[in-house]
Amino acid sequence: xxxxxxxxxxxxxxxxxxxxxxxxxxxxxxxxxxxxxxxxxxxxxxxxxxxxxxxxxxxxxxxxxxxxxxxxxxxxxxxxxxxxxxxxxxxxxxxxxxxxxxxxxxxxxxxxxxxxxxxxxxxxxxxxxxxxxxxxxxxxxxxxxxxxxxxxxxxxxxxxxxxxxxxxxxxxxxxxxxxxxxxxxxxxxxxxxxxxxxxxxxxxxxxxxxxxxxxxxxxxxxxxxxxxxxxxxxxxxxxxxxxxxxxxxxxxxxxxxxxxxxxx
Amino acid sequence: xxxxxxxxxxxxxxxxxxxxxxxxxxxxxxxxxxxxxxxxxxxxxxxxxxxxxxxxxxxxxxxxxxxxxxxxxxxxxxxxxxxxxxxxxxxxxxxxxxxxxxxxxxxxxxxxxxxxxxxxxxxxxxxxxxxxxxxxxxxxxxxxxxxxxxxxxxxxxxxxxxxxxxxxxxxxxxxxxxxxxxxxxxxxxxxxxxxxxxxxxxxxxxxxxxxxxxxxxxxxxxxxxxxxxxxxxxxxxxxxxxxxxxxxxxxxxxxxxxxxxxxxxxxxxxxxxxxxxxxxxxxxxxxxxxxxxxxxxxxxxxxxxxxxxxxxxxxxxxxxxxxxxxxxxxxxxxxxxxxxxxxxxxxxxxxxxxxxxxxxxxxxxxxxxxxxxxxxxxxxxxxxxxxxxxxxxxxxxxxxxxxxxxxxxxxxxxxxxxxxxxxxxxxxxxxxxxxxxxxxxxxxxxxxxxxxxxxxxxxxxxxxxxxxxxxxxxxxxxxxxxxxxxxxxxxxxxxxxxxxxxxxxxxxxxxxxxxxxxxxxxxxxxxxxxxxxxx
Numbered sequence: 001x002x003x004x005x006x007x008x009x010x011x012x013x014x015x016x017x018x019x020x021x022x023x024x025x026x027x028x029x030x031x032x033x034x035x036x037x038x039x040x041x042x043x044x045x046x047x048x049x050x051x052x053x054x055x056x057x058x059x060x061x062x063x064x065x066x067x068x069x070x071x072x073x074x075x076x077x078x079x080x081x082x083x084x085x086x087x088x089x090x091x092x093x094x095x096x097x098x099x100x101x102x103x104x105x106x107x108x109x110x111x112x113x114x115x116x117x118x119x120x121x122x123x124x125x126x127x128x129x130x131x132x133x134x135x136x137x138x139x140x141x142x143x144x145x146x147x148x149x150x151x152x153x154x155x156x157x158x159x160x161x162x163x164x165x166x167x168x169x170x171x172x173x174x175x176x177x178x179x180x181x182x183x184x185x186x187x188x189x190x191x192x193x194x195x196x197x198x199x200x201x202x203x204x205x206x207x208x209x210x211x212x213x214x215x216x217x218x219x220x221x222x223x224x225x226x227x228x229x230x231x232x233x234x235x236x237x238x239x240x241x242x243x244x245x246x247x248x249x250x251x252x253x254x255x256x257x258x259x260x261x262x263x264x
Numbered sequence: 265x266x267x268x269x270x271x272x273x274x275x276x277x278x279x280x281x282x283x284x285x286x287x288x289x290x291x292x293x294x295x296x297x298x299x300x301x302x303x304x305x306x307x308x309x310x311x312x313x314x315x316x317x318x319x320x321x322x323x324x325x326x327x328x329x330x331x332x333x334x335x336x337x338x339x340x341x342x343x344x345x346x347x348x349x350x351x352x353x354x355x356x357x358x359x360x361x362x363x364x365x366x367x368x369x370x371x372x373x374x375x376x377x378x379x380x381x382x383x384x385x386x387x388x389x390x391x392x393x394x395x396x397x398x399x400x401x402x403x404x405x406x407x408x409x410x411x412x413x414x415x416x417x418x419x420x421x422x423x424x425x426x427x428x429x430x431x432x433x434x435x436x437x438x439x440x441x442x443x444x445x446x447x448x449x450x451x452x453x454x455x456x457x458x459x460x461x462x463x464x465x466x467x468x469x470x471x472x473x474x475x476x477x478x479x480x481x482x483x484x485x486x487x488x489x490x491x492x493x494x495x496x497x498x499x500x501x502x503x504x505x506x507x508x509x510x511x512x513x514x515x516x517x518x519x520x521x522x523x524x525x526x527x528x529x530x531x532x533x534x535x536x537x538x539x540x541x542x543x544x545x546x547x548x549x550x551x552x553x554x555x556x557x558x559x560x561x562x563x564x565x566x567x568x569x570x571x572x573x574x575x576x577x578x579x580x581x582x583x584x585x586x587x588x589x590x591x592x593x594x595x596x597x598x599x600x601x602x603x604x605x606x607x608x609x610x611x612x613x614x615x616x617x618x619x620x621x622x623x624x625x626x627x628x629x630x631x632x633x634x635x636x637x638x639x640x641x642x643x644x645x646x647x648x649x650x651x652x653x654x655x656x657x658x659x660x661x662x663x664x665x666x667x668x669x670x671x672x673x674x675x676x677x678x679x680x681x682x683x684x685x686x687x688x689x690x691x692x693x694x695x696x697x698x699x700x701x702x703x704x705x706x707x708x709x710x711x712x713x714x715x716x717x718x719x720x721x722x723x724x725x726x727x728x729x730x731x732x733x734x735x736x737x738x739x740x741x742x743x744x745x746x747x748x749x750x751x752x753x754x755x756x757x758x759x760x761x762x763x764x765x766x767x768x769x770x771x772x773x774x775x776x777x778x779x780x781x782x783x784x785x786x787x788x789x790x791x792x793x794x795x796x797x798x799x
Contacts, residue, residue: 104675146350154436154558158566163436164556168567169666173675176567220350221556227368228378228550236437236566238664240551241573244385248545249393252316252386255537256309259530 046085046123046133055124058117062098071128076102083193084131085122090189092118094182096196104173105196132192139212140184142219149213152206157214160198164234165218170197180222180234184215301524304517306507310397315531317390318493319538320383327380328482334370336362337478339434339471348555356434356559359474363433363554378546384429385551386542388422388574395419399619399649401636403506406629409620411499416617418492421485423574428481430552430572434474437552439560440569442473444579451602469562506636509747511740515634570663580662581605584684612655626774627751640709641748641785643702644778650698651691658687699781706783709745712737713786746786751779 009015045051060069066077073079080087091097092113096106113121122134154163162168165179174197179187191211194200201211225231232239288294305311338358344351346361347368366373395415398404404412427445431438446468450456465472504518513519521527557566571579582605589601615622623645639646661668662683669676716734724730737745754775758764 147352147354150350150558151354154561154564154566158436158564160567162568163558163566164553166568167670169669169676171676173669173673173678175670217350226550226553227555228374228553229548231550231553234553234556235667236568237552237570237572237576238568238667240385241576243549244382244545245389245573248382248386248541249316249389251541252390252538253309253313253393255534255541256312256316259534260307260309260312262307 046119046126048123051120051123052127054117055120055122055127058113058121059124062112063121066099071125080125080128082129082131083125085126085134086132086189087193087195088122088125089118089134090186090193090195092121094186105175108177132189135185135188135192135208139208140188140215141212142184142216144209144213144216146213146217146220148210149215149217152210153214153217156201156206162234162236164231165221166234179218182218184219187215187218188212297524300501301522301528303501303504303523304520305523305527306505306513306518306520308508310401311505312534313390313394313397315534316538317387317394319535320387320390320542321489321493322535323383323539323542324380324387325486327376327383328486330376331366331380332482334362334366334373335359335432335478337432337475339474344559351555351558354559357474359432359434360554360559363435367555375543375546378549378551379542381429381551382545382549383542384426385573386538388419388426391415391419391422392574396649396653400639400646401506401508402633402642402645403636404620405633406624407503407632408499408506409624411496411503412620413617414492414496414499418489418496420613421489421492425481425485425489426572426574428477428485430575431477432474432481433552433554434560435554436557436560436564436566437554437569439469439562440565441571441575443468443562444571444582448582448602448606451599451606453596453598453603469560504634506634508638509635509744511743513635515632518634568667570667573660576663577656577659578605578609580659580665580683581609583662583665584659584680584687586684609659612652616652626771626778628754628771628775629751635747637748638744640702640705641750643699643706643781646702647695647699651695654690654694655687658683658690661686703781703783710783710786713742713745714790742791746791748785750782750784751775752782753779 059067059071063071063077066074067080068074068077071080073081088097091106093111093115095109095111098112099106100109111118125131126133153161153165157165160168160170160176161179162176167178168176170176176198182190188211190198191201191206191214192203206214226234232243284294336358340358341355342358342361344354344356344361344364346352346364348364351364363377366377368374398412398415427441431442446460446464449460449463452459460468463473463476464470465476505520507513507518507520510519570576582602585601585605587601589604590597590599592598637645639649662680665679665683666676668674668679716736719733719735721733722730723733736742754772756764756768756772759768
């Protein structure tokens with residue numbers, strides 16, 4: 001009897017589980033509420049003085065070592081006067097900046113700032129001089145003409161990024177990154193700002209609508225897996241040759257060994 | 265009772281027997297089947313590699329026939345109007361549009377297209393592996409020299425088949441490949457430009473090339489491949505198959521199960537296994553996604569543009585040439601950046617083609633050889649093979665230099681320079697290492713035959729000494745280790761007129777290079793005396 005009594009209430013065997021569940025729900029709920037709050041705040045006014053001041057503080061704490069206290073540039077980092085908000089949103093938003101180390105080019109790594117902080121930084125850098133701004137949502141939503149975008153992509157981008165956006169090699173350790181995960185807004189910003197070794201594709205060169213078409217094509221490739229099965233990295237004949245030698249011929253040689261094995 | 269059962273048996277089999285007799289009376293096929301069905305076929309996994317090539321070729325023929333029903337080899341311009349959205353309305357050739365239709369709008373089309381392409385990659389790979397087996401076991405020696413030449417011709421024909429097929433869809437990748445071929449041809453002094461105009465029917469790309477390549481791809485080249493395969497197989501039957509050394513296996517016989525019934529059944533089953541493996545790969549893995557590449561247009565080139573693997577060595581050779589090898593002289597452009605790779609590859613191909621004759625001349629051996637060598641027992645040949653493989657592999661890897669650079673975080677220049685070293689110095693290093701390894705393995709074999717292998721049993725002798733007991737091999741295992749031949753360097757002898765010619769000196773020096781370092785097989789006498797004096 002005594003024993004049964006002890007197995008009810010807070011001594012129930014499932015009490016720990018229930019406690020854990022409650023704890024997790026609260027933590028998760030709080031996190032969701034807070035991050036929802038951040039998104040709500042992301043409608044930051046890029047021109048307000050308060051945002052610019054916040055951005056300046058962040059900039060001086062995190063970027064000034066290389067880019068100078070007011071973004072004028074130093075021996076180790078270029079001037080940011082006139083690079084625009086788009087440049088900051090791309091470089092910081094993809095984790096390339098702050099740069100981990102000097103090398104052939106800035107590597108993608110986990111993003112260091114919240115969306116709000118990135119916008120504050122962008123607002124500050126944009127205040128230094130006129131430059132490309134962050135594109136409006138309707139240009140990066142992927143609602144354009146994929147066929148036109150694909151043709152433009154092949155003509156202007158594929159020689160470095162590969163026709164399927166799988167990336168490619170450049171000289172001296174530099175490379176064109178794969179575009180298989182890149183968001184529409186970052187693709188657009190890369191085109192207008194020309195990060196790393198990429199040339200600038202200005203609006204005179206490729207119009208905003210054409211840029212939207214290119215993003216549409218890349219989104220199509222990202223969202224639709226190859227109709228032929230696994231893509232093997234979309235790397236072309238090298239991956240195919242490696243596959244047939246290692247897995248195709250490998251499997252078949254294993255079968256020949258099996259066929260000619262002597263039964264014991 | 266005993267007389268009754270055969271009668272019923274005969275009645276039961278009567279139809280088969282009657283049919284067989286009927287056919288035989290009109291074709292005399294029985295003698296042929298009897299002869300062929302009793303052919304012995306030695307059993308070893310490496311003897312099936314040629315069959316893999318043959319069976320993948322059958323898959324190529326079957327899938328290719330299906331594709332010819334739907335592919336249109338025309339370069340007329342159309343606007344694509346099929347199911348693939350990112351190409352809708354794009355101007356392209358009929359060839360490209362029909363390939364897209366095969367991929368997206370014809371039931372099973374993409375599957376068969378992928379089977380065709382994967383089988384083609386497997387076909388050439390299997391030929392390559394088969395050739396390596398023949399080379400390293402010395403199975404090209406008399407009487408099989410011609411069959412080596414036929415087989416190597418098949419390898420070249422297979423590459424030609426592959427390249428013409430790769431060029432047919434008229435997508436960006438195939439057009440880039442053709443442009444490289446066009447550049448190679450134009451790099452030949454004096455005649456290059458005219459040959460290019462002849463091939464393309466005018467300036468590149470023109471409107472002719474796809475139709476012409478199609479005729480080659482589905483008519484001329486397959487006919488040649490089939491003819492050469494038939495010849496190849498006839499020679500295999502005429503010469504009988506080689507076999508590895510073993511008890512009861514001699515230069516005069518072929519030991520193995522007869523073709524009929526079990527071996528034929530196994531081979532038939534093996535065909536379906538190959539078919540199945542190719543079908544499985546084709547159903548799971550994309551190959552040549554032309555929809556990504558889009559129609560050919562001479563201006564764009566994609567990053568990571570490479571030929572299929574078997575042309576890679578030629579592409580790699582072009583990539584490894586340092587800059588500045590093209591200059592103007594006598595009012596002509598001399599493209600040594602193209603001529604040097606062409607000549608180097610040409611020499612390599614001729615050397616491989618003629619290797620059986622070269623080796624036969626060096627050894628001066630006129631006997632027939634039906635026992636395949638173990639690679640270690642022909643150290644210099646194995647070392648030459650290793651050098652050739654290294655040379656080829658260096659060129660081959662160079663074709664993927666950009667992929668190597670991006671995927672291993674290397675610099676493009678570093679990859680190219682490293683591979684230049686591999687192609688030029690690598691063969692010498694490989695030769696040296698392979699030869700030393702072969703001789704070391706031969707020494708180990710000799711040691712085992714003479715002294716047996718370590719049994720792990722430690723015995724203390726009455727005098728206090730500890731020894732490990734060595735056990736002798738049984739006779740079957742020993743046979744494998746001792747039955748091989750060595751050659752000695754040729755002696756230079758004056759000819760009938762008492763002179764030593766330059767040719768003879770050259771031959772003698774090659775022979776010395778081949779056979780100076782050698783380990784002689786253990787003789788019967790050595791084994792017998794060895795047993796007495798040891799534990």
